[in-house]
Amino acid sequence: MSPDAVVRRSCLSVPASDQGKVDKAAGLGADEIVFDLEDSVVAEAKEQGRAVLAARLPNLVRSGRTVAVRVNPVGTSWCHQEVLSLTGDAAPASFVLPKASCPGDVAFLDRLLSGIEAAGGSDRSVGIQVLIESPDALHRVDELAAASPRVQSLILGYADLGSALGISYRDLDVWLPVQHAVLLAARRHGLQAIDGPHLAYTDDAGQSAANQRARELGFDGKWVIHPRQVAYVNQVFTPTDDELRRARTIEAAMEAAERGGTGAVAVDGEMIDPAVVLGARRTLARAAAAEAT
Structure with missing residues (x-):
């Protein structure tokens, strides 16, 4: 699955061991539900969480929401x-890999998934x-x-990284170099860049500032840890009417140029090439997700 095939304005993290929260998750309006088997599940409940999720995964996948699982x-x-x-048969769209420190960690998960898919005769490719x-x-x-090639997105994890670096997730300016590094790596490799959650979920002003900063920097979406955050994040990462009109104009102009045998075209005095069109199509996909919620 292409990274851009999945819209991730909001990615809601849900403890997999909490049956009530798991059952409610599909109706909470997040573009992606990330069922967490790592930090939010204590060691004694890991097996329970895995069993709860395995039993419910078929229905969750059929719910129409994009489903991911954060493994240990x-x-x-x-x-x-x-x-x-x-x-x-009801695998999640992707697995979220925490605490990855080197490419070998990703390669391990890649090989494991390849073996499982080959053994099951599946033509699906689960993302990372x-x-x-x-x-x-x-x-x-x-x-x-x-x-x-399975990697679909990079996600900035504020809690662990902030603790390791000795900085607070609330200080937005301090995080700018980190956000730029994650965003640049994602874009260099054609991936989505997802900003981490604002951990103080009752801090509406802080949430608003963090959402807007991530949107202005170019992130595709943001993780959320509480249902009350979903609507705010969706709103910020949903294109405005002006953005939507421009995206449609860009896509139509490029399609016309391609039919005419050219690879670039001017729109409102600005040269448009396939890379700009890719951004326009991301905008259109976000708008479609907003209409579906």
């Missing part, structure tokens, strides 16, 4: 078991989303982005 880190006693038990949440991951972010 490579090298733990849970990671391979989670991938094995959740990759079947990589959490950038350690100094090592940030240092090697470009390598992580290029580690597998």
Whole structure:
């Protein structure tokens, strides 16, 4: 699946061990539901969470929402078991890989998925989303982005990375170099860039500022950790009427140019090429997602 085939304005993280939250998740309006088996599930509940999710995954996948699963880190006693038990006929669209520190971590998950898919005769290719949440991951972010053709997005993990760096997720200006690094690596490799959650979910002013900053920088969407954050994030990452009109104009102009045998065209005095059209199509996809919610 192409990274741009999935719209991720809002990615709602839901503890997989909480049956009530799992059952409610599909109706909460997030573009993607990330069922979490890692940080929000204590060690004693990992198996329960995996079982809850395995039983409900077929219905969740059929709900129409994009479903992802955050597994435990490579090298733990849970990671391979989670991938094995959740990759079947109703596999999630992607697995979110936490604590990745080197390309080998991504390569392990890639090979594991390839083996499972080959054994099951599946023609589906489950994607990988990589959490950038350690100094090592940030240092090697470009390598992580290029580690597998399955990689669909890079996600900035504020809690772990902030703790490691000794900075607060609330200080937006301090995070600018980190956001730029993640965004640049994602764009270099044709991936989506997803901003991490605003952890103080009752802080509406802080949430608004963080949403707007991520949108202005060029991120495709943002993780959320509470249902109350979903609508705010969706609103900010939904194109305005002017943006939508321009995107339609760009796409139509390029299609006309291609029919005429040219690869670039001017729109309102600005040269438009396929790279600009890609951005326009992302805008149109976000608008379509907004209409569907």
